[in-house]
Amino acid sequence: MSLEATHLRFSFAIKNDLGVFDLEKYVAGVIYPDSRYLSGIDRHLTHSLDYFVGRKNLTDFEKGWFTHIIGDKIFGEVIEDKFADWVLFEEVGSRWPIVTAIKIIQDLEDFRSFNIQGVLDYLDYYEIHFHEDERKVIGYSEVIKNMYKSKDKITVEDGLLMSERLGMNRKEIALLRKKVVELYEDEKLIEIINDNFADGMDLYQEKYKQLIKNYAQ
Helix, strand or coil: CCCHHHHHHHHHHCHHHHCCCCHHHHHHHHHHHHHHHHHCCCHHHHHCHHHHCCCCCCCHHHHHHHHHHHHHHHHHHHHHHHCHHHHCCCCHHHCHHHHHHHHHHHHHHHHHHCCHHHCHHHHHCCCCCCCCCHHHHHHHHHHHHHHHCCCCCCCHHHHHHHHHHCCCCHHHHHHHHHHHHHHHCCHHHHHHHHCHHHHHHHHHHHHHHHHHHHCCC
C-alpha cells in the first residue's frame, strides 16, 4: 500500500473528477481499506475493484475508498517502472522492504506538500462494510491521527513506528530500516522518489482519469 499522506494527497487532487460533496465521508473512505491491518479482514475485500463493478452513484465514502484502490495501482506501477533495477532484483517474496522503504520516503514528501492537518479531524467518521470489529476500525483511524496530527514534519522513524503499530515485527522493522538507510545514501535517488507523486498524476491523466469519471455519474 501507499501510506496515508500519499493516499490523502492523491484523493484531494482528483476529488473534483469524482464530484465529491461530503469531505468528511470522503476522507474516511480514503483510509478505510487499510483498516484491515487491525481488523484482520482479507485484503481482497477492501482492495479489489470487484466491490464497485456495475455500481453507479457511489456515496462519497465509497468514492474515497475507490481512490485508495486506484492510488495503490498507480503508485505501484510508478514504483515498478521507475525502480525496476531495485525492485525486480529481489525475489518476489523479498521485495517488500525496498517497496515499503520507497513508500515511506514518498509519504514524507507528500506530507510536506499537502495540508493534511486540515483533513485529519474528518477521521472521526467511519463506516463498517464487512462486519469488522468496530473498535478495530476506530483504532486504525487513531493510528493515522497519531502518525500525522499536529506535526510540522514527520520522519522515517514515524513511519517505522506506524508499521510496528500495524503489526510489523521487530525483524521486519530492522530490515525496513536498513533498506531506508541504503536509499538515503543516494541523494539523487531520493530526488527521484520525491517526484513519484507528479509521475503518478501523469499516469492518472493518461490511464485512469476516465475510469474515475465513470464512477462519478
